[in-house]
Amino acid sequence: MNVIVIGAGIMGTTFATLAKELAPELDITILERLDSPGAGNSWSFNNAGTGHEANCELNYTPVDGEVISVEKALKIHAQFNVAKQFWAYLVRKGAIKEPTSFINQTRHCTLVSEPSIEELKLRFKEMSAHHFFEHMRFSEEFDEIKSWIPYTMDGRPHHEKMAATVVETGTDVNFGSLTEQMAEYATKQLGVKVEYGVHVKRVHRNPAGSWLVETQTRGAAVQHRADILFVGAGGGAFPILKKSHLPFARRFTGFPVGGRFLQAEITEEQARQYRAKTYGKA
The missing domain is CATH 3.50.50.60 (FAD/NAD(P)-binding domain)
Structure with missing residues (x-):
């Protein structure tokens, strides 16, 4: 075939x-x-490399008033775990020689300011109740948050109200x-x-x-x-499906996403101090 x-x-x-x-x-x-x-x-440099584990992405846990839905986050996290099992299989087979060449443990954080603190607190409460996210931590203490993501907090006044969650077992996937x-x-x-x-x-x-x-x-x-x-074909899949004139293609849609990855020159010591991926609220 x-x-x-x-x-x-x-x-x-x-x-x-x-x-x-x-x-x-x-x-x-x-x-x-x-x-x-x-x-x-x-x-x-063309994607965030989080693996979409749902540790830090707020859009996976929509809030409606005082009710938050975590079902999508649980599903996505489970799917990522299946992907990791396949990668582990490839490593055991010798297809990939060194796993650290593409996957490494990296802190995943969510950082919000005062208007969204209660929302993040609710997200933490619901997600940490599930064993997928039982090690997630929440803090509103400036110094503790700075210990997680030092450069993100540098230059901020101590009196600024912020809240963050952290998952120490997140991944950085190349x-x-x-x-x-x-x-x-x-x-x-x-x-x-x-x-x-x-x-x-x-x-x-x-x-x-x-x-x-x-x-x-x-x-x-x-x-x-x-x-x-x-x-x-990534974003190229849409024009291909559109030109196919297949009925099922009409069920698919997408939206444009604009963004820019900024690169800064840092020392190896600075890189060791800041191994984290931090998401805010769009």
Whole structure:
């Protein structure tokens, strides 16, 4: 059975690796627009690297008055734990030589100011009651918060009302490094094929259920045929689905997100002092 995967980022590479592990007879080809795996949204400076564990992301726990919903946070955290199990399997197999090359323990914090302190307190109460988050801590004490995230608190007046939660067992995931190593294993050991410099223009599904994938490859028009199609193209998945004219594609939507990662020159000692990812309220 022939499988086409669009995108050699963390999603496409994970799917290809997992599928080939479970069904070695599959013929899997990944089509990637860029020149290397994990070079788009999966690269370390193109995402926050939290793994979306829900330790610190307030948008996973919506509040309605005095009621907070933690169901989404629990589901996302459980999914991340499954991902970690798969990565551990790859490490045990020797597919990834050194786990610290892509995953490291890092403090996850949420920091809010006075208008949102009660909301964070409620979030802490509900989440810490579940064993996923039983080690979460909450504080309104300036010095304690500063001990968690020193540079974030530098320059703030002591009288400013702030609150924070911390989970010491959070992770920093370099999805770019993980994708590179997984792609190397998938191609060299599992027989997955990757074609770079391939821009997918549109996809069609014929009445028999197979797929025709139209691409622009190094300036030439090339067609691929597949029994199974997996679209893991990040933001590029939306125009591909839109052009497919498939009824189920109408159920998908998205919204634009703007952001900027700022980089500062720091010493190794400063980096050791500040191993934390801190989220605020948007």
